[in-house]
Amino acid sequence: MTHKIAILGASGYTGAELVRLIAGHPNMEIVALSGERKAGMAYRDVFPHLRHLDLPDLVKIDEIDFANVDLAFCALPHATSQAVIRELPADLRIVDLSADFRLRDLDEYEKWYGKPHGAPHLQPEAVYGLTEFYREKIRAARLVAGTGCNAATGQYALRPLMTGGLIDLDDIVIDLKAAVSGAGRALKENLLHAELSEGYHPYAIGGTHRHLAEFDQEFSRVAGRPVRVQFTPHLIPANRGILVTVYVKGDAEKVHAALADAYKDEPFILTLPFGEAPSTRHIRGSNYCxxxxxxxxxxxxxxxxxxxxxxxKGSSGQALQNANLMLGEVETAGLMAAPVFP
Amino acid sequence: MTHKIAILGASGYTGAELVRLIAGHPNMEIVALSGERKAGMAYRDVFPHLRHLDLPDLVKIDEIDFANVDLAFCALPHATSQAVIRELPADLRIVDLSADFRLRDLDEYEKWYGKPHGAPHLQPEAVYGLTEFYREKIRAARLVAGTGCNAATGQYALRPLMTGGLIDLDDIVIDLKAAVSGAGRALKENLLHAELSEGYHPYAIGGTHRHLAEFDQEFSRVAGRPVRVQFTPHLIPANRGILVTVYVKGDAEKVHAALADAYKDEPFILTLPFGEAPSTRHIRGSNYCxxxxxxxxxxxxxxxxxxxxxxxKGSSGQALQNANLMLGEVETAGLMAAPVFP
Amino acid sequence: MTHKIAILGASGYTGAELVRLIAGHPNMEIVALSGERKAGMAYRDVFPHLRHLDLPDLVKIDEIDFANVDLAFCALPHATSQAVIRELPADLRIVDLSADFRLRDLDEYEKWYGKPHGAPHLQPEAVYGLTEFYREKIRAARLVAGTGCNAATGQYALRPLMTGGLIDLDDIVIDLKAAVSGAGRALKENLLHAELSEGYHPYAIGGTHRHLAEFDQEFSRVAGRPVRVQFTPHLIPANRGILVTVYVKGDAEKVHAALADAYKDEPFILTLPFGEAPSTRHIRGSNYCxxxxxxxxxxxxxxxxxxxxxxxKGSSGQALQNANLMLGEVETAGLMAAPVFP
Amino acid sequence: MTHKIAILGASGYTGAELVRLIAGHPNMEIVALSGERKAGMAYRDVFPHLRHLDLPDLVKIDEIDFANVDLAFCALPHATSQAVIRELPADLRIVDLSADFRLRDLDEYEKWYGKPHGAPHLQPEAVYGLTEFYREKIRAARLVAGTGCNAATGQYALRPLMTGGLIDLDDIVIDLKAAVSGAGRALKENLLHAELSEGYHPYAIGGTHRHLAEFDQEFSRVAGRPVRVQFTPHLIPANRGILVTVYVKGDAEKVHAALADAYKDEPFILTLPFGEAPSTRHIRGSNYCxxxxxxxxxxxxxxxxxxxxxxxKGSSGQALQNANLMLGEVETAGLMAAPVFP
Structure with missing residues (x-):
């Protein structure tokens, strides 16, 4: 059975990544691609690397017949997602890649995002999309909220350590190094090649990055007590990849054992032998962590x-993995491609 | 039916690329990986980006039982291939990625490579591996010689123009821009990041690059008269990609029509609309041209x-495409993944 | 004696490069920096790499007292320069870095730039700023028009060959590879790091790049007959540098001798030994060619x-070299810093 | 008065950087350049970016007449420096850029570098070359030991905080991001462009990097008690730059005040306004921190x-700054060039 898929907000990088991944999925067909400003354009003119694919042209969202859609991915900007999703059919399966449904607490949402939640009635049914830790809920969900890409990386490093007294929960430093595609295709001076290439620097330093809201929510929930981490992201001159270096107080071998055990049956989360550290070049273009x-x-x-x-794994791969669960597909379908190196 | 595959010289970039591609092939199983200097090592320690795969350890070539192998890819250094292949079973299917069997004329080989051919008795059965132009011969071949990556790119641009008086065959300039992975994993000063990043320059300038031997052989053969092109490669600070800018004298619309017609049924060679030019970022990691x-x-x-x-497409993808033909598989199997952008 | 310098349009890359160079000049003092949209900002907030310098804040042009200025550099956008310069004092020395005064023929200007010239009465006094070939005129000039950066590079390679029958003037191909800073600090999608890094491609292909107007004007003038070249620029993932590969028909040794002779006394134009080719990494950050x-x-x-x-050398260094001539300074003052490598 | 300068080990990056800087020094003349393996070569063939300079050819060290040398920079590999320097004239002023004379405690040296000190009788006279904190001793020194580049960066961030109870000395995390030129021009697989570009990763993780020996020595000395920091370096795909992100426990405003006060008269160490963070792109090619x-x-x-x-600032600039002090020159001579951006 082939599932009919719509991608809303298909003119950005996460949208294009969804198309790339779904092109290799055995049981999915893309029936609609939206892009408000680029509506009417052939997709190959927006993303020429996908010109070999037979895809529908970009349309405006209100041109899509959702009766003909089994699942919609929303790769829209933050805040836009809430406004769009609240108007979609109430029984449509949705995987949202924005920040709009990640925070259960509406006050927290307003605090971090600076405006009231635009679809508060939908928030209770949204499942936080960190697949490995919400798998069964995602399987049953109608609306899944993709995690922040930084938030996902930090959680993979830390989440299994939040219980059992393995580490000091009041002294955690997450130093993150992010490639530039995470900032999207937006036209910002600091994302220009001439600005970024050959340089690197912290941003949102001092605990102001919005993904902290997810760390706070999830770590506190798992630990059963408030947990506040330090988190400093840095922008690195590369296109893809997130690397977190997490400093904790606790026994290294026990920490390793806890992580290895937590992920031993996971298809995409690989724990390296004790004493080895990973590199972003070894996961590029893939769903592996x-x-x-x-x-x-x-x-x-x-x-x-x-x-x-x-x-x-930080956004579109996670979204597809969750969609597979929601649609009863093999969880790894379309996601097993090896990283591209060099 | 699953074909048993050996990769000789699996510790270089083209070897790793073969492993990456074959991992996504429905009917191939890697049964042996050789690497003389790294024999005994787990493959994940040589290429950690493939650590999720269940692969045999690296061995020396003479440890491989070729009775258990249906097809061997040889990704060995130039000259080594001849010495190795002449000792392999005479009925073993082989796709060679080196320069060792590309030139039909043994004197030309000696002229360009500076030493006598090491397996002259095998040269007559070697088929030149430019798939789109030797498809039927490759299907029936035992030994296929992969083309030079630069030579392939130039031929895709020019080969259909060698007949019919479309262009002046005596006035062709190929200005080529190559990413660095084409130079392999060899330890050379000019391949260091600090040397190459942020800089670019020509190399093998003036008509000394060995891939000219392939241009000479193939263009002359197709044209039915001697053809000599100008060819200047440049090294660009990027990891993957070859771009040729070819200057010819002839009518542009007729040239476009000839190319579009030649490739209209090809799964991997896409002719853009007249007046558009491609970019390497749009084919990265894929078999498309x-x-x-x-x-x-x-x-x-x-x-x-x-x-x-x-x-x-310049080496390992071409090799797999040829292997598919030789083994009676679907020609595109394992090769349909979309480019990775950004 | 210290010359008082104003830089109009100091918020772009060429403006910042002027500040960087002038900071090392023994006899120049920057008394005004303009930036219409960023007026009021401290210069260190626009270009933090220059935060160690004691500089005036950015102002609007009409806030500058030009009675107190000996020479103004105009690093304004194309078309804006004409509008600004025609309002400046008629005796103010000006080095313009835009395209606005490069073309002597007003019709040619309109043809290539798509609008009538905005200061036609000033065009006759403008001297084309290719220092090595207009040195005496620049020394006496009030208004010097900086060359296009691509146009300068191509002319250094070819200009001494336009006479004497050294090459076929009807068959010249200039294949140019440009780093991204030449496109300025403008917010364009194709200049984003995620778009450009790891990829390269031609642009303005087919003879549509505006710097062709300069090639046409200058080469024809020197040759004493119409000369039309082919010119294809490519965008390379690097920040600084232009490399031209020029294909001509003529005797290589005679060509080399003509170039070596033309530049034998030039401080910044170095002819390499016959048979050697340059690299952009070896001129980065310097005024050498x-x-x-x-x-x-x-x-x-x-x-x-x-x-x-x-x-x-392609813009701000050339501009300073010309200003030195106009002000009676040592021509190389502020320009002798060695390239930065790696 | 012009000082006669020799550079031993001039074929590596720090040697070339010394030549680049000294070329802009008003009172220094390079009279000898050594390179054992490349002896006899013209310097422009080793570093073509310096081809415009009139420099002596590379020679072997024992060909140099040190009677004609006022000061020698030693940019030799670790361990080689000790063997070379012990044979040089006992009254020759030397600035050593290697690790060989950085550690006062001979046992510590042996522990971190794995072999006994090769010139223990000279160690007592060696002055640790962190200019801002050893200025008077350097002025009077004959032998100055350049600091590790990482060690310098970490010390600039932390050294003024080691006293006065400003921070918890037992809980300091230094997360360092280093560009690749710090690894030198050595032929190592992990320094290849294809390996490093587009990827980043930690190295020497867990407290094994040798620059920790300098942190231990210097911080403990200043604090008057043992201080042990955590230090994790990461390799970033860029050519120049070190960025440290240091996590401490202490009041941020007091920390800022202490740093601003410590560096208020320093020409090269700039403290940004409270709440701002630096970027490597803003110091590239310069002596500023x-x-x-x-x-x-x-x-x-x-x-x-x-x-x-x-x-x-991490090596050759520091070395020249120290040499200026030793020779009675203006401390900043040859070092005031602004950073190169973009």
Whole structure:
């Protein structure tokens, strides 16, 4: 059976990544692609790397007949998603890639995103889309909220450590290095090649990055107590990849054992042998996440390093993995391609 | 039916690319990987981006039981291939990725490669591996010689123009821009990141690049008369991609029509609409080749631009496409993945 | 004696490059920096790499007291320059970096730039700023028109060959590879890091790039007959640098001798030994231009390669060199810094 | 008065950077350049970006007449420096860029570098070359030991905080991001463009990097008690630059005030306004170091970020600054060039 798929907001990088992945899926067919400003354009003129595919032209959302759609991916900008999704059919399966349905607490949403939630009645049914930890809920969900790409990476490194007294929950530093595609295709001066190439720097430093809201929500929920982490992202001159270097206080071997155990049956989360650290070049273009644990020379200090591709496992790959669950497909369908190196 | 595959010289980039592609092939199983200097190592320690795959460890070639192999890819250094292949079973199907069997004329081989051919008795049965132009011979071949990656790109741009008086065969300039992975994983000063990043320059300038031997052989053969082109490659700070800008004298619309017609049924060679030019970013990591034709402002001058990924369509993807033909598989099996952008 | 300098349009890359160079000049003081949209900002907030310098804040042009200015650099957008300069004091020395005064023929200007010239009465006094070939006129000029960065590079490679029958003037191909800073700090999708990094492609292909107007004007003038060249620029994933590969018909040794002779006393134009080719990494950040000549394997075909930094020798360095001449300074003052490598 | 300068080990990146800087020094003349393996070569053939300079050819060290040398820079590999320097004239002024004389404690040297010190009798007179903190000793020194580039960056961020109870000395995390030129021109697989470009990863993780020996020595010395920091370097796909993100426990405003006060008269160390963070692109190619301090959202946690160019302020620029002091020159001579951006 072939599922009919719509991608709303298909003119950005996560939209294009969805198209790329779905092109290799055995049981999905793209029946609609939306892009408000580029409506009417052939998709190959927006993303020429996909010119070999037979795809529908871009349309406006209100031109789509959702009766003919089994599942819609929403790769729209933050805040737009809420406004769009609340108008979609109430029984349509939706995987949202924006930040709009990630936070359960409406006040937290307003605090971090600076405006009231635009679809508060839908928030209760939204399932947080970190597949490995919400698998059964996602399988049953109608609306899944994709995680922040940084938030996903940090959680893969830390989530299994939030219980059992393995680490000091009040002293966690997440130093993150992000490639530039995570910022999207927006026209911003600091994303120009001439600005970014050959340079790197922190941004949203001091605890102001919005993905902290997800860390706070999820870590506190798992730990059963408030958890506040330090989180400093850096922009790196590369196109794909997120690497987190996490500094915790706890026994390195126990930390490694807990992570290895948590992910031992996961198809995409690979725990490296103790003492090895991953690199972003080894996960590029794929849905895999590599995690390593190393003991610091100082007794009781441990470093966890996790790497994934922000466009794949960090957003569109995760979205497809969740869609597979929602549609009763094999969870890994369309997602098993190996990383591209060099 | 699953074909048993050996990859000789699996510790270089083209070897790793073969593994990456074959991992997505429905009917191939890798049963042996060789690497003389790294024999004994787990493949994931040589190429950690493939650590999720269940692969045999690297061995020396003489440890492989070829009775258990249906087809061997040889991704060995130039000259080594001849020495290895002449010792392999005489009925073993082989796709060679080196330069060792590309030139039919043994004297030409010696002239360009500086030493006598090491397996002259095998040369007559070797089929030149430019799939689209040798398809039927490849289907029936035992030994296929993969083309040079630069030579493939130039031929895609020019080969259909060698007959019919479309262009002046005595005045062809191929200005080529190559990414660095084409130079392999060899330790050379000019391949260091600090040397290459942010800089670009010609190399093998003046008609000394060995891929000229292939241009000479193939263009002359097709044209039925000697053809000598100018060819200047440049090294560009990128990892994957070859772009040729070809300057010819002939009518642009006729040139476009000839190319579009030649490739109209090809799954991987896409002719762009007249007046558009391709970019390497749109074929990265894939087996696709994009070709564009533009008329110069000067009457009767035409520019042809072709782009492909040197590691995929330029070598390992071509090799797999040829292996599919030799084994009776669907020609495109394992090769349909879309380019990775950004 | 210290010359008082104003830089109009100081918020772009060429403006910042002027500030960088002038900071090392013994006899110049920057007294005004303009930036219409960023007026009021401290310069260090626009270009933090210059935060160690004591500079005036950005102002609007009409806030500048030009009675207190000895020379103004105009690094304004094309078309804006004409409108601004026609309102400046008629005796103010001006070095313009835009395209606005490069073309002597007003019809040619209108043809290539799509609108009538905005200051036709000033055009006759404008001197084309290719220093090495207009040195005496520049020394006496009030208004100097900086050349296009691509146009400068191509002219260094070819200009001395336009007379004496050295090459076939009807068969010249300039294949140019440009780094991205030449496109300026404008917000364009194709200049984003995620779009450009790891990819390269031609643009303005087919003879539509505006710098062709300069080639036509200058080459025809020197040759004493119409000369039309082919010119295809490519965008390369690097920040600084232009490399031209020029294909001509003529004797390589004679071509080399003519270039070596033309530049033998020039401080910034270095002719490499016969058979060597330059690289952009070897001129980065400097005012030097390296030129090499190589004989093709085909008798009578010659390849000329020239490399310079588009922001320095291609625009702001050239501008300062010209200003030195106009002000009676040592021509090389502020310009002798060695390239930055790696 | 012109000082006669020798550079031993001039064929590596720090040697070339010394030549580049000294070329702009008003009172220094390079009289000898050594390179054992490349002896006899013209310097322009080793570093073509310096081809415009009139320089002596490379020679072997024992060919140099040191009676004619006022000061020698030693840019030799670790361990080689000790063997060479012990044979040089006992009254020759030397600035060593290697690790060989950085550690006062011979046992510590042996522990971190794996072999006994090769010139223990010279170690007592060696002055640690962190200019801003050893200025008077350097002025009087005969032998100055350049610091590690990473060690310098971390110390600029932290050294003024080691006293006065400003931060918790037992809980310091230094997360460092280093560009690739710091690894030198050595032929290593992980330094190849194809390996490094588009990827980033930690190395020497867990407290094994040798620059930790310098942190231990210097921080403990200043604090008057043992201080052990956590230090994780990462390799970033860029050519120049080091950025440290330092996590400390202490009041952010007091930390900022202490740093601003410590560096208020320094020509090269710039403290940014409170709350701002630096970027490597803003110090590239220069001797400047930018430092920023930001308060974390968690009370009592502070983030310090420092950026410098590893080849300039991190090694060769520091070396020239120290040589200026030793020779009675203006400390900043040859070092005031602005960063190159973009």
């Amino acid at each position: 590599h995690i390593g644990v190393v003991a610091d020379r100082i007794e009781g200090r441990t470093i966890i390093v996790a790497a994934l591709d922000n466009l794949t | 994009h070709i564009g034709v533009v008329a110069d402002r000067i009457e009767g001058r035409t520019i042809i631009v072709a782009a492909l990924d040197n590691l995929t | 390296h030129i090499g000549v190589v004989a093709d394997r085909i008798e009578g075909r010659t390849i000329i390669v020239a490399a310079l930094d588009n922001l320095t | 930018h430092i920023g301090v930001v308060a974390d959202r968690i009370e009592g946690r502070t983030i310090i970020v420092a950026a410098l160019d590893n080849l300039t």
